[in-house]
Amino acid sequence: xxxxxxxLVSCAGWSTQACAGEAALLFGHxxxxxxxxxxxxxxxxxxxxxxxxxxxxxxxxxxxxxxSAGHCFLTQQxxxxxxxxxxxxxxxxxxxxxxxxxxxxxxxGLTPDGEGFDISPEAGAFDVALLHLKETVTDVAxxxxxxxxxxxxxxxxxxxxxxxxxxxxxxxxTLLAHDHCRVERINERGMLEHRCDTLAGDSGSPLxxxxxxxxxxxxxxxxxxxxxxxxxxxxxxxxxPTVQPLLRxxxxxxxxxxx
Numbered sequence: 001x002x003x004x005x006x007x008l009v010s011c012a013g014w015s016t017q018a019c020a021g022e023a024a025l026l027f028g029h030x031x032x033x034x035x036x037x038x039x040x041x042x043x044x045x046x047x048x049x050x051x052x053x054x055x056x057x058x059x060x061x062x063x064x065x066x067x068s069a070g071h072c073f074l075t076q077q078x079x080x081x082x083x084x085x086x087x088x089x090x091x092x093x094x095x096x097x098x099x100x101x102x103x104x105x106x107x108x109g110l111t112p113d114g115e116g117f118d119i120s121p122e123a124g125a126f127d128v129a130l131l132h133l134k135e136t137v138t139d140v141a142x143x144x145x146x147x148x149x150x151x152x153x154x155x156x157x158x159x160x161x162x163x164x165x166x167x168x169x170x171x172x173x174t175l176l177a178h179d180h181c182r183v184e185r186i187n188e189r190g191m192l193e194h195r196c197d198t199l200a201g202d203s204g205s206p207l208x209x210x211x212x213x214x215x216x217x218x219x220x221x222x223x224x225x226x227x228x229x230x231x232x233x234x235x236x237x238x239x240x241p242t243v244q245p246l247l248r249x250x251x252x253x254x255x256x257x258x259x
Contacts (some may be wrong), residue, residue, distance in 0.1 A: 043090025057166030091209030096134035166205025190242030
C-alpha cells in the first residue's frame with residue numbers, strides 16, 4: 001500500500017483545491033464537512049507540521065501525549081523528521097514536542113518511491129507514533145483510546161459506524177470530518193479497512209467511535225491506495241488493539257523515545 005502523505009511533490013503549495021489525482025481518492029462523493037473546533041471530540045485533534053514540510057494530523061490522548069502516524073516523522077532517507085509545529089483544534093496555542101516515539105519495526109517496512117513510501121503489510125499495522133508534549137495540556141480534554149480487544153472492537157464496528165477527522169491537503173487549515181463512515185473489517189494484520197474520505201494530510205488522524213462512555217479512538221489513519229485502485233481497495237488505519245502493548249510501554253517511559 002502506498003502512503004500518500006508526501007503531498008508537496010504532487011501539489012504546488014497550500015492549495016485550497018484538491019489535487020486532481022488525490023480528489024479521485026474519495027469514494028465517489030466528498031462527504032467531509034467542517035466541524036466546530038470548540039466542541040468535543042473535534043477540539044482534541046491536532047495539526048502537525050514537520051521540519052521537512054510534511055503535514056499530518058493527530059489526536060490528544062493524554063494531557064502530555066498526541067497519537068499520530070509513524071511514517072509522518074521519517075524522511076525519504078530514513079532519518080527522523082522533527083516536529084516543527086503542533087496545534088490542537090480547540091486551542092491555537094502552539095505546543096512544543098520533546099520526544100517522538102516510533103516502532104523499531106516500522107522503518108524497515110517503508111520503501112521510498114520518490115513521492116512517498118510503499119509500506120509493507122507487516123509494517124503497516126505498526127504505523128503509529130506517540131508525541132510527548134513539553135507542557136501539560138489543560139485547556140483541551142484528551143480522548144481515551146479503545147480499551148478492549150480486537151474481537152470486541154470488530155463486533156462493535158459490525159453494528160456501528162465511525163467518524164474520522166483531520167487536516168487534509170486540499171483544506172490544510174480546516175478540520176474536516178467524515179461522519180458515519182464504515183469500517184469494513186479488521187484484517188489479519190490488525191488494520192481497519194475503512195471507507196472514510198481521507199487525503200494526504202489526514203495521516204495520523206483518528207477514527208472515532210461514540211460509546212456510552214463517550215468518544216473513543218479506535219484507529220489511526222495510515223494509508224490509502226492509488227487513485228486507480230480506489231474501486232478495489234479501502235483505506236487503511238491501524239486498529240488500536242494491535243498496538244496497545246506498545247502504547248502502554250511508551251506511556252510508561254515518557255523521556256526514552258524508541259529508535
